[in-house]
Amino acid sequence: MPETSEKKQLLHLVFGGELASLEGVQFKDLENLDVVGIFPDYATALTAWRAKAQQTVDNAQMRYFIVHMHKLLDPDTKGA
Template sequence: MTKHASSAKTEKQLLHLVFGGELQALDGVAFRDPSKLDIVGIYPDNDSALAAWKAKAQSTVDNAHMRYFVVHLYKLLDPDHDKL
């Protein structure tokens, strides 16, 4: 087994989801049409997720109702992650 393969097994993945859509109201997080959500992607770390989020948010700056979010998937997949 290579060094890279063994370290990949011991390190936990910190997956992040970036998605967005048009909100019903500026003061909420309910989407106008959930079937039209823009799933930007799943990223292996916070830095790459934030870069993708920033790019999408800046590209939709003319629509005040468009919002993009970063979801920390690793916290959903492993709720005890932060307790370690």
């Protein structure tokens, strides 16, 4: 079989919403979470995260996060 030089997918989820308080990570309204998307690598997710964070810079309680989905899907994988 021929080898493929396809890059391994390291999926990342970018999402955010308004926090109930600045002291924790509890969202004010789960129904209004903003799911930005799922991205194939960290660099792409970081670009999307920065764009959304910049758009909401005037709201101190709005936070966006990057979730390393590949670590949740395959927790035994080392590195990356």
